[in-house]
Amino acid sequence: MTHYLDHAATSPPTREVLEAVWPYLVQVTANPASVHTPGQQARDGLERARAAAAAALGCRPGEVVFTSGGTEADGLAVLGVAPAVVASRGRERHLVTTAVEHAAVLEPARELERRGWRVDVVGVDGEGRVDVAALAEVVTERTALVSVMHANNEVGTVQPLAGPGGVAELCAQRGVALHVDAVQSAGVLDLPGLWALGSSAGGVAAVSVSAHKLGGLRGSGLLAVRSGTPLEPLALGGGQERGRRSGTVDVASAVGLATALAGAAARREHEVARLAGLRDRLVAGVLRAGAAAGVDVSLTGAAPGAGRLPGHASFVLPGLSGELVLAELDLAGVACSSGSACSADSDDASHVLLAMGLSEDAARTSVRATLGWSSTEADVDALLEALPTALARAQR
Numbered sequence: 001m002t003h004y005l006d007h008a009a010t011s012p013p014t015r016e017v018l019e020a021v022w023p024y025l026v027q028v029t030a031n032p033a034s035v036h037t038p039g040q041q042a043r044d045g046l047e048r049a050r051a052a053a054a055a056a057l058g059c060r061p062g063e064v065v066f067t068s069g070g071t072e073a074d075g076l077a078v079l080g081v082a083p084a085v086v087a088s089r090g091r092e093r094h095l096v097t098t099a100v101e102h103a104a105v106l107e108p109a110r111e112l113e114r115r116g117w118r119v120d121v122v123g124v125d126g127e128g129r130v131d132v133a134a135l136a137e138v139v140t141e142r143t144a145l146v147s148v149m150h151a152n153n154e155v156g157t158v159q160p161l162a163g164p165g166g167v168a169e170l171c172a173q174r175g176v177a178l179h180v181d182a183v184q185s186a187g188v189l190d191l192p193g194l195w196a197l198g199s200s201a202g203g204v205a206a207v208s209v210s211a212h213k214l215g216g217l218r219g220s221g222l223l224a225v226r227s228g229t230p231l232e233p234l235a236l237g238g239g240q241e242r243g244r245r246s247g248t249v250d251v252a253s254a255v256g257l258a259t260a261l262a263g264a265a266a267r268r269e270h271e272v273a274r275l276a277g278l279r280d281r282l283v284a285g286v287l288r289a290g291a292a293a294g295v296d297v298s299l300t301g302a303a304p305g306a307g308r309l310p311g312h313a314s315f316v317l318p319g320l321s322g323e324l325v326l327a328e329l330d331l332a333g334v335a336c337s338s339g340s341a342c343s344a345d346s347d348d349a350s351h352v353l354l355a356m357g358l359s360e361d362a363a364r365t366s367v368r369a370t371l372g373w374s375s376t377e378a379d380v381d382a383l384l385e386a387l388p389t390a391l392a393r394a395q396r
């Protein structure tokens with residue numbers, strides 16, 4: 001039996017999601033744009049999913065654009081919203097983002113740069129938290145879009161978006177639209193609270209969510225786009241999703257995403273406490289195992305309880321190969337990852353850990369253990385039991 005501790009990469013679909021999706025795979029299978037009765041039934045399911053997703057996010061149903069996942073949602077925000085803001089509001093071709101964003105934001109940002117945009121990439125502190133003072137120096141009333149993630153996938157740090165002096169307030173004060181990649185935070189952080197950090201005048205204007213990180217299906221996500229925010233579609237065609245994302249909508253996936261979001265919202269308080277309890281035991285156990293093995297293991301990212309995702313633990317193991325430790329754990333039936341496993345097949349040191357000031361050597365020793373809805377005490381036990389041997393073998 002494998003003990004799966006890689007929920008930041010993907011979570012298995014919940015039973016609740018599978019049961020909600022099933023009728024839309026086998027019974028209600030018409031195109032939701034068709035006018036006949038089966039088409040209307042599909043459309044009805046789609047619109048109920050849209051309403052449920054919107055309720056979990058705190059936005060209006062018409063503000064939800066279903067996409068093929070977090071990557072497409074991020075791309076639509078950066079390449080769809082930012083140029084539309086320039087065209088319709090006469091802003092400068094200027095994008096501001098951070099050094100620790102997912103490639104789904106950084107690559108579209110690079111694409112804008114290739115098109116002649118000015119792109120400012122703001123740095124982070126040693127825990128991966130964006131430098132709001134540096135952000136304040138580059139964001140102006142003429143900036144087209146700011147994109148800052150809610151929480152980081154590699155180190156679990158929650159960004160200072162809310163509150164006085166936070167990123168959202170800064171953007172609101174300067175009348176600038178803020179895109180937030182909430183792929184890692186959806187289900188565990190307060191999404192309606194996030195959406196409330198914006199208005200038509202500025203602040204949070206677009207939020208990306210991916211279904212498979214919270215028990216929905218892979219290849220499914222959404223971009224919530226505040227009404228009044230201009231958007232140039234990237235996929236051109238039949239004009240589905242009110243012209244914002246053409247292509248026949250995958251009703252089953254949308255139903256799965258809405259079910260996952262609603263279920264996570266209903267259980268959020270209990271689940272956050274449960275995951276944080278498991279995570280704290282995991283972190284303490286890993287640090288103890290490191291000390292016993294003479295390895296100077298340290299936690300990367302924010303400290304638990306100080307702006308860190310509840311189910312997220314990430315470490316560096318100086319002097320060891322992170323990949324070797326992961327391979328040993330895998331042999332023992334424990335699936336963890338290096339921080340960047342879900343985004344790249346390359347050997348490059350993590351851009352997140354480098355931005356946090358770690359050396360390339362240290363960054364190559366990263367190990368990440370992330371928990372989600374299916375995680376149990378037994379998963380943490382299995383990791384802590386396998387770790388001493390894995391550390392000993394990786395030192396040879």
Ligand code: PLP
Pocket residue numbers: 008009068069070071072074102104149151152153181183184210211212219220221342343
């Ligand atoms: N943004 C973040 C922060 C992520 O962690 C991921 C996935 O790892 C994505 C975006 C991409 O989401 P998807 O896998 O749904 O395309």
